[in-house]
Amino acid sequence: MVQEMTFDPEDVVTRYFEYIRELRNGQREAVDKLVDLWDDEGVFEFAGAPPVTGTYKGKNAIHVLYKNRVAACGMPLSLVGDSSSASALAAEIALGVVDTKVNRMRTLVPGRPTSKSRTNSRGQRVAVGWTTVIGTGDKRGFEVTGNHAFTFMDGKISLLKVTVSPKAEDTPGLSLQGLAVADIGRLSLAAWAVV
Numbered sequence: 001m002v003q004e005m006t007f008d009p010e011d012v013v014t015r016y017f018e019y020i021r022e023l024r025n026g027q028r029e030a031v032d033k034l035v036d037l038w039d040d041e042g043v044f045e046f047a048g049a050p051p052v053t054g055t056y057k058g059k060n061a062i063h064v065l066y067k068n069r070v071a072a073c074g075m076p077l078s079l080v081g082d083s084s085s086a087s088a089l090a091a092e093i094a095l096g097v098v099d100t101k102v103n104r105m106r107t108l109v110p111g112r113p114t115s116k117s118r119t120n121s122r123g124q125r126v127a128v129g130w131t132t133v134i135g136t137g138d139k140r141g142f143e144v145t146g147n148h149a150f151t152f153m154d155g156k157i158s159l160l161k162v163t164v165s166p167k168a169e170d171t172p173g174l175s176l177q178g179l180a181v182a183d184i185g186r187l188s189l190a191a192w193a194v195v
Helices: 009-024 029-035 059-071 181-191
Strands: 038-047 053-057 076-079 091-108 125-136 141-153 156-164
Touching: 009 029, 009 059, 009 091, 009 125, 009 141, 029 059, 038 059, 053 059, 076 181, 091 181, 125 181, 141 181
Parallel strands: 038 156
Antiparallel strands: 038 053, 076 091, 091 125, 125 141, 141 156
């Protein structure tokens, strides 16, 4: 009798977020680490509000997505500024901090929706809620909430659906003041060239 391999989906998700942090810090080797977590036919879907939307099908498309995100580290952006703020000025800036804090993680095992046990990975799902801080070098920025819904097939990510709240919130150490709605969109798009 062939014994099925067991794995811990929460371990894979934890490694995923570790590799994303490495990627956001410009570590190019994180691209291959992330791609290794995916099934060949995997689908990565951004289900946020425009401009943070898109679907990437297959390991090659996902690889390109990660390569583009690592290239976005420190990328220059043009902000238009909020004309209602006296202190707002259009500016050329660089994307600075993009940091995600996982607030909760829940494994949903088929037939046992609240189980956290190790089991085979066919169709297993993990839901993750998080908060991400996005900021510029000049201390403008915000935080947003969202979630990742992972589905696994044979130990690999087969589907990842990322949903990002369209509502930017104040966060300690950064200011929303002077940012136009278009600026928040530009910063979000740069931050989520991958999440």
